[in-house]
Amino acid sequence: MSVELWEKKLGEEQRERKASGLWRDRRVSGSAQHSFIEIDGEWRTNFSSNDYLGLAGHPAIASAISSGIDQWGVGAGASHLICGHQSLHQELEEELAEFVGAERALLFSNGYMANLALNSVFAKKRDLLLHDRLNHASLIDGARLSSGMFKRFRHGDLKHARKQILTTDFDSLILISDGVFSMDGDIAPIGDLKSLADQYGGLLCIDDAHGFGVLGADGAGSLACEGLAPVGNVLSMGTLSKALGGYGAFIAGDALFIEHLVQYARAYVYTTALPPSTVLGNLAALKVLREQQSSRMDHVSQLIECFKNGSDQIGLTLMKSQTPIQPVLIGDESEAIRVSHELSLKGFFVPAIRTPTVMKGEARLRVTLTASHSVEQVRALLVALAQVVNRKNSSIRTA
Numbered sequence: 001m002s003v004e005l006w007e008k009k010l011g012e013e014q015r016e017r018k019a020s021g022l023w024r025d026r027r028v029s030g031s032a033q034h035s036f037i038e039i040d041g042e043w044r045t046n047f048s049s050n051d052y053l054g055l056a057g058h059p060a061i062a063s064a065i066s067s068g069i070d071q072w073g074v075g076a077g078a079s080h081l082i083c084g085h086q087s088l089h090q091e092l093e094e095e096l097a098e099f100v101g102a103e104r105a106l107l108f109s110n111g112y113m114a115n116l117a118l119n120s121v122f123a124k125k126r127d128l129l130l131h132d133r134l135n136h137a138s139l140i141d142g143a144r145l146s147s148g149m150f151k152r153f154r155h156g157d158l159k160h161a162r163k164q165i166l167t168t169d170f171d172s173l174i175l176i177s178d179g180v181f182s183m184d185g186d187i188a189p190i191g192d193l194k195s196l197a198d199q200y201g202g203l204l205c206i207d208d209a210h211g212f213g214v215l216g217a218d219g220a221g222s223l224a225c226e227g228l229a230p231v232g233n234v235l236s237m238g239t240l241s242k243a244l245g246g247y248g249a250f251i252a253g254d255a256l257f258i259e260h261l262v263q264y265a266r267a268y269v270y271t272t273a274l275p276p277s278t279v280l281g282n283l284a285a286l287k288v289l290r291e292q293q294s295s296r297m298d299h300v301s302q303l304i305e306c307f308k309n310g311s312d313q314i315g316l317t318l319m320k321s322q323t324p325i326q327p328v329l330i331g332d333e334s335e336a337i338r339v340s341h342e343l344s345l346k347g348f349f350v351p352a353i354r355t356p357t358v359m360k361g362e363a364r365l366r367v368t369l370t371a372s373h374s375v376e377q378v379r380a381l382l383v384a385l386a387q388v389v390n391r392k393n394s395s396i397r398t399a
């Protein structure tokens, strides 16, 4: 194929995307993570980061990295099964397992890859991977890699999940859900999902990217909120890139499952271990979590209350969320872009989330609140929202 043919083939697709208002441009940020961000050369108050506890710029974590790097250098050199599994990685895995109350934990390069592994390793040809409809893209991609059958149930709808089970002929069940839904902010009915998995002798896998560090005592995650842990038939995936402010991910569970991942997960076996500097940062972040999680989350909870009450007063349509993810539902994709642009002119960075990340006609502003924000910043955002959101057109769906 000549380049001209590629231009015809890809160019057409790209023009279509641009015409439908779904083209995405990257913004260049010139600042470290804080409540302010320099973006495309302008300073804005940033309400778009997943750095929920404000740890991405934490000085104690940064200095733990810089003091350790002289000893450990910059790269792990190889995969875990060759020579990249350093004592630091081992220590982090043990600490993470203890932190979430699991027998073992296994480090992955990132949450995306951990989810590829989680979905593809345990399901055989006659097994059913049953997902919540709003599960993260990486879980879906993992299901596509798996040889198991892939079905979905309506968001949070246990009746529909059961119906899918009853109408499918399968050997084993693997039930998979986000703990906190990344674009909605609501929490999965984890206790009920566990009962369903128990009833059919299945596994329950929770993607806790937005729950680990945020929910439960000391931030153990969304399972802890229900008095559960990644033990027995329950596995969890946590990321180190959101509330922990760094990079990397882990799967926690019983040794049986973790050892199976070590042996068979291609996203684990065929990739270089995390850089030691990153692991040093993660160890330091866990220490900060132990000491400061509850005080930092107390502050975030206060911001959440402030934002919800304020939104209520000015008539914004929020989603059903108690977490730091507080999306404002707009509906129309181009209207969401307009509102986001006008907020930017007023000094706030709040990106519009559109299809295919969320369903068509459910475009929203994904506001995230973090420990770095002040109450004053949240109040200022509310004032700006009241000025720019056209409330007559804003309510499409609230459930």
Ligand SMILES: *Cc1c(COP(=O)(O)O)cnc(C)c1O
Pocket: 109, 110, 111, 112, 113, 115, 136, 138, 178, 182, 207, 209, 210, 239, 240, 241, 248, 249
């Ligand atoms: C961010 C995210 C991931 C991916 O994690 P990375 O470490 O960024 O690759 C997986 N699942 C959910 C729900 C996420 O929000």
